[in-house]
Amino acid sequence: MIEGLLEDDELLSKIFEESHLTKTQLDSLLLAFQYKIEGYSLEEIVKMRDSGPVSKGSYLRTLGQAQSNFRKSLYTLLLVVYLGILDTSTVGDFVALSDRLSSLKDMEIPEDTILEIKLIIDEISDRITADKVL
Template sequence: MIEGLLEEDNLLSSIFVESNLTKTQLDSLLLAFQYKIEGYSLEEIVKMRDSGPVSKGSYLRTLGQAQSNFRKSLYTLLLVVYLGILDTSTIGEFVALSDRLSSLKDMEIPEETISEIKSIINEISDRITADKVL
């Protein structure tokens, strides 16, 4: 499922490369999200992975890894806010960027725009990690 999306959407591909999920984890997470909502059973979902049918145990293990990575990302975000490393104005900028990305979802995005988006993300990251200060 994710393989086709990554091939068709250069923005998605660019964001994915910088994420902390593997392709298999993202595929499992996306399948769980999309097909559980639509009422597919676990038996049906394990047959839909990009890599082909897998055992329930393999799928659930990979899904668990994806969920754990996602949860850890949220805790990391909460941690840096709690410690004052990340302020609410930066979160606001990130939310605004996310909203803009949502509006671009089904459009062909020029590489220049993707580079600008990555620059904004890197700028936010640099402020958080103090990379530009060191």
């Protein structure tokens, strides 16, 4: 499922490269999100992975890893806000960027625009981590 999306969407591919998830984890998470909502059974979902059919145990293990990585990312975000490392204006900038990215989802985006988006994300990250200060 994720293979085709990554091939067709350069922006998605760039964002994915910087994420905490492996391709298999993201594939499992997408399958769980999309197909469980549509009423597919676990037996059907394990046959839909990009890498081919896997055992239920393998799928559930990978899905658990993806969920754990996602949860830890959220806790990390809360932690840096709680400690004052990340202020609410930066969170607002990030939410605004996320909204803009959602509106670009099915559009052909020029490479220079993708690089500009990556620079904005890196700038937000630098503000959070004080990378430019150190």
